[in-house]
Amino acid sequence: MSSGKKIWSTALLATAMLAVTAACGGGESADGEIKLRFSYWGGDARQKMTEAAIAKFEAKNPAIDVEGEVSDFPSYYERLSTQVAGRDAPDVMTLEIRGLREYAERGTLAELASKVDTSDIDGKVLATGAVGGKQYAIPTGVNAFSMVINPALVQSAKATPPDDSSWTWEDFVELSSKVTAGSGGKITGTQLSWNPAYLQIYAAQKGEQLYNGNKIGLSPQTIKDWLAITQNLIKTEGAPAAAKTAELYDAGIEQTLIGTNTGATTMMWSNVLGAAVKASGQNLELLRMPKIEGARTGGMFLQPAMLYTASSGSQHAAEAAKFIDFMINDAEAGQIILSDRGLPANAKVLAAVSAKLPAADLKTMAFVNKVRGELTDPPAAPPKGSSAMEDLLRRYAEEVIFNRMTPDEAAQKFITEANALLAG
Known part of the structure; x- marks a missing residue:
């Protein structure tokens, strides 16, 4: 999942998909050159490196012209769903795993099995791009939802950084x-998160899963216990009070407590470590997530940072697959993109680019390698409607921390509303 927080409207997407029977994709220029359209989200830095990778692809494939279509994250899915509704889908589309099933089950995506070389991608990671037994998406790279700590701030407060191999939520x-x-009070212990990945990890420690088919797989007690961690952090002043917590939640990394050196820990996807280090200017470390005492698993997992997909209506399916293959498997493309789309999913590409990775990314790679044997299998693409889960979790968590709802009420109402959403 990306670090952006705004999500697309499920209703808008569903409406868009109903209109789709085909997509125009690219075309041909007057001189017969094949034109491909490639959609992705990101800022100036990502656009610059993506254009450099496209130029390298075009140099190797002079008969193909790739036109990048870049949007900021908040507007990306609204634009894409509008294009799909107008039968004008890009030939190659970037998706997050939480939107994959929505697009795949409505016939928008082409199957990529045997069309893209996936021999150097971990099979369990690759499986996250499959829906209904068909490979509709190829992972660009991987990351893990982890704890980030500023050891210097912890020590300056006369506290001791934890042993993350054994620490508990208490x-x-x-x-x-x-x-x-x-x-x-100059430094706050942590900044709160209600990311679904955090709940998913906690649930796994209790032997439960966030999703069971198109329903929530959690017991109300697990949600109550998870909310109790938030309540205890606020009660003991280990986290900001409710109003400040709500205010901070939408902040970019530069405005977070960890980014401004006013907070000692936070939870985030590991691919954001580099941005956090840049914002803080200090040494930050990745830690395992805490565990429930006696839990048989830590519940952490690898997840694709992004996924490449192809339009089922593209006029140039072979060329679209060829471009995806290049972006995933070509070492020269890897040397340009580095870890911008997660640590490369292709093991050979990761080895080839490791010498060029910034220090924070090398730290992330070392951390992932250290915990890899402890990780649970990556979860499959979540059910339709899951894209709204973070907003839903946040809404009910805020009802609790502002004392407008008891944890019992919040747990029950969350499950009811989430199940209705997932049922479509």
């Missing part, structure tokens, strides 16, 4: 409150 709350108290 240890996390205690550390957070100690940091706040030990710094005289």
